[in-house]
Amino acid sequence: MKLNAIENELLKNIADLHKIPSGAVNIRKNGEGIIRHSSANIEVRPKTDKPGIDVIIAPGTKNEAVHIPVLITMSGVVDVVYNTIIIGEGADVTVVAGCGIHNPGSKKSQHDGIHEIIVKKGAKMRYLEKHYGEGEGSGERVLNPQTLVMMEQDSMAEMELVQIKGVDSTVRDTKAKLAEGASLIITERLLTHQNQEAVSDMTIELNGRGSNAKVVSRSVAKDNSKQVFRPIVIARASSKGHVECDSIIMDQGKISSTPAITAEHPDAQLTHEAAIGRIAEEQLLKLMTLGLSEEEAEDVILRGFLQ
């Protein structure tokens, strides 16, 4: 199975893949699995009751990765997929998801990825999900990821959720439930431009003693784009939670940020902070005195901010 130039370009953008990886992999294109491999420790198998796959990672699997990117290259595709990922006890793995849409036509193309992830006792997961849209057509590029992460005792997860650019509309819904001693870090980075709209809902439940979660969200709204952030952290046990939202608005961009922290246990420690503003004038001027144009200077600053 060979991919064409557009498909390779999408794969590079969303999964940093320059070729089809050798290990466990599932590549889905326009609503169908086109490439699927399991490895010795990571089983990738299609679901029998609905579209999507089960990824079963054997207990104790270390330093392996599984890639499950989704490509959409046609106009008018609406693809809904259900994936279940089970990280076995004591495993330490990387999951690379993500979706790239190249919409060449005038009809909407949409991907709704519904993920359920179970991180078993003592397991460690790194999760990367990049979203990207492009295409010469006027058709909308829509991505609505739903992710539920169940974290068992003493498990760890680091999730990096990135919307690079070109996504016209997104409603992101991320939920995590943490048992005793579980630890979660979510980093979200979002760029919207033109008339794009992005909504990010996050609900993190600190249910177990000693659990802790940190959410860092950085976003940029350019042109006429709009963003809404609603991260929620609920502490039901002696636990720690921190939410941080930093946003830059440019042009006529609009951003609304509503982190909610709820302490239902006297030993819960919850904090959040948020800031919305424009690029600092001094920073811009400093770069411009070095010879950059205003646009180049902005670009450097935004890249740094979203790094």
Added chain:
Amino acid sequence: MKLNAIENELLKNIADLHKIPSGAVNIRKNGEGIIRHSSANIEVRPKTDKPGIDVIIAPGTKNEAVHIPVLITMSGVVDVVYNTIIIGEGADVTVVAGCGIHNPGSKKSQHDGIHEIIVKKGAKMRYLEKHYGEGEGSGERVLNPQTLVMMEQDSMAEMELVQIKGVDSTVRDTKAKLAEGASLIITERLLTHQNQEAVSDMTIELNGRGSNAKVVSRSVAKDNSKQVFRPIVIARASSKGHVECDSIIMDQGKISSTPAITAEHPDAQLTHEAAIGRIAEEQLLKLMTLGLSEEEAEDVILRGFLQ
């Protein structure tokens, strides 16, 4: 007109008054105005269409105060009152509101104070509102203040909203709309204990260029009490807004904090921060080594925190 011992005690708690003040005043008791005076610059007159008063402060009035406390000393009173306060152009005055309920019986006693305040061009207002409940009866003590502040060009307001203790249920709704150059500081301090519930909604609209608002909220939830904070700041112009919520939970207290900041203008600068946690152990131990009991040490820390 003389007040009895209970009434004097309530007045002292909610308005720091040891006697009936000499200037402009309106004291409302159990649903009726019992004492009313105007001064040369401050007119206090009953509304003709509904319960409540109009307080009209002449333009340019300086260093004067008006006291409009409300007392409820009976069980089973539900008192709804509409007050309009107009601070004339260039005036600089203090408004002392507040409500004290002494509920001796088993029926609910409730006061809903609905305030509309207009701070005219260039005027300055200091506003104090304290809420307090007591009484040997089992009847609930309920206080639901609604306050709308319209701030004209270059006006200033400093509002101190305090719930001392003894209020079983409160839903506080504070709204402010700021025109060009207007400046608002709101300080809220709330203590709940036993099974008390408190909800505080705040909506601040930064509509004018150069307007700015700061909200500082400090609260303590003891025993089984519950608190919900929902401050919202919306910036529609080049303006600044900052929201800060600090909370201490003790025993089985629960606190939820959801500040929302919405930037609808590229030159808006909005920030918020919140923290919920228990009293720092070191602070407690330090005071206890000085000879205080645990209870006394807690009391000292809470007083400092709510100062």
